[in-house]
Structure formats: structure tokens, C-alpha cells
Amino acid sequence: xxxxxxxxxxxDILNKLRMNALWEPAGLGLSYMKVGxxxxxxxxxxxxxxxxxxxxxxxxxLDSIGWDIDDSEVSxxxxxxxxxxxxxxxxxxxxxxxxxxxxxxECETPLSAFPLEKGLWNFDGHQDMMLPDGEVEKxxxxxxVIIQCPVCDTQVPMEPYDYTLLAGDDLLMxxxxxxxxxxxxxxxxxxxxxxxxxxxxxxxxxxxPTTGLLLPPHVRxxxxxxxPVGEEE
Ligand SMILES: [Zn+2]
Numbered sequence: 001x002x003x004x005x006x007x008x009x010x011x012d013i014l015n016k017l018r019m020n021a022l023w024e025p026a027g028l029g030l031s032y033m034k035v036g037x038x039x040x041x042x043x044x045x046x047x048x049x050x051x052x053x054x055x056x057x058x059x060x061x062l063d064s065i066g067w068d069i070d071d072s073e074v075s076x077x078x079x080x081x082x083x084x085x086x087x088x089x090x091x092x093x094x095x096x097x098x099x100x101x102x103x104x105x106e107c108e109t110p111l112s113a114f115p116l117e118k119g120l121w122n123f124d125g126h127q128d129m130m131l132p133d134g135e136v137e138k139x140x141x142x143x144x145v146i147i148q149c150p151v152c153d154t155q156v157p158m159e160p161y162d163y164t165l166l167a168g169d170d171l172l173m174x175x176x177x178x179x180x181x182x183x184x185x186x187x188x189x190x191x192x193x194x195x196x197x198x199x200x201x202x203x204x205x206x207x208x209p210t211t212g213l214l215l216p217p218h219v220r221x222x223x224x225x226x227x228p229v230g231e232e233e
Contacts, residue, residue, distance in 0.1 A: 007061065007064055007065050010061055010062065010065060014065075014067060019034055019035075019105070020033060020098060020102050021033070021034055021162070022094065022095055022098045023040070025054075025058070027050075028051060028058070029045060029046030029048055029050055029051030029079065030042065030044070030046075030054055030055060030058065031043045031045075031091075031094060032069070035070070036068075038066055038067045038068065039067065039068045039069075039070065040062065040070070041069070041071075042055070042069055043073075043094070044075050044077050044094060045075075045077065046076075046077050046079045047076050047077065047078050047079065055071075077090065096165055099111075099162065100112050102162075104149045104151070104152065104154055104156065105154065105156065106149065106152045106154040107151050109149055109150065111147065111156065111158075111166055113150065114147045114148065114150060114156075115147070115150060116147060116163070116167040117171055118147070118148070118176075119145040119146065119158075119163060119167065120145065120147075121143060121145055121160075122144050122145070122146055122157070123143055123213075123216070124142040124143065125142055126139040126140065126141060126142065127139075127140060141214075143160050143217070144157040145157070145159075145160055145163040146158075147163070160218070175215070175218075175219045176229060177210065177211050177213060178208070178210060179210075180208075180227070181227050181228070181229050182202070182204065182222075182224035182225070183224055184222040184223065185201070185223050185224060185225055190223050200225055200227065201223060201224070201225055202224050202225075202226055203222075203223050203224075204219055204221065204222055204223075204224055205220060206220060210226075
């Protein structure tokens, strides 16, 4: 049975990390990007003593598992003059910018050029997950979103969070299940639909009413309008 040493945990995270993806270990004020098979680049560092110390510790840790770090072009972020909100905005901006550079694993076409609206949500079963504090959460649903390269047709499975970074929140408003497309309605739209007495409105639970399949968490509990694929807007 494998023990959860910091080395094992880091190795596991890094192996799963997509090329050009960011790794931001919680609370350290450091943002790394995976730039090679065992190469990271330090992109951003907060100008705090915590980040400076963490950088040295991370260097040792990553050395010990055979990963190189390029820290020649790090930008220092003056977090002492930012509100927590501004910090969060900056972090999100960095993540979105990094996502724009993710390439197709086969032909280097940016994932941002894929037809993201055609992403297919796939349920990958249940798995125990280790939380950052070392606790294990049992039987967590695993989902991925499969997108297809418009150039070489490679299917690329993505973490839902990464997919959202790439595609934006708007695409989470609609969901395709089998041959039916669900589009979440705003409160105003719900009122209009109900007043007009239109019938093709549903409230979604855990399972798809048409296919009986498990729905991904983000669509459960939404009020949706449904239409056969190809007829939506
Ligand atoms: Zn491709």
C-alpha cells in the first residue's frame, strides 16, 4: 500500500497535469506551469515571506522526484497591496490565460479552438479522493468532459473545472444527454415560459428523464427547456 508522502502526492499531481496546465499548491503563493515531461516553470510568486520560503522547500521536493524548475522569468505579484478579491481576480485571469495555451496532445491545435459547445460529459465511476488536508473522501463521482480536435479528431478528456476555464460559465448553461439538449432557464425566462403555458420545461434531478442516465452535478436542480439535438436555437 502506497503511503501519502509529500513526494508521492506531488508526483501524482504532476503526472496527471496536462501540458501547459498550472499547478498552484494551496496557500503557498506560487504558480507553476508544466512545460515538459518533467519540467515546470515558476510563472508567478507572491512577494511574501511565505512564498519565498515555500519556493525553497518546493525546489527540494521537486528535485527529489526528478523535476526541473525554470524560475528565470517569474513575475512577482505585489499581493500586499491587493484586496483578497483582487487577488482572486488575478489568479482566475492567470488560469484562464494558461488554459488558452493548452494544446491538443496530438497536433498542438489549441484546445480553445475546439468546438467546446459539443463537449460530452462522461461519468467515469466513483473513486476515493484525497483532500488537501490528507483526509480521504469515499466514493466521489468522477466526471470528465470529452472534446474533439477539429484538426486530427483526437478525443481529449478534460477535468470539468479545466473545461469551465476554457469554455466559460455560459456553456454550463446547456447540457446534451443522448439526443436531447437541455438549456437552463433564468428566473425571468421561467416566468415567461410558465405564463405562456409552454410544455417542454423540466426540473432536473439526479437522472436524465429521457435516457435515465446519471446527470452531471452542475445541471441537477436546474429548470431547463429541452429540445432534440439540432433544433436548439
Ligand atoms: Zn489535434
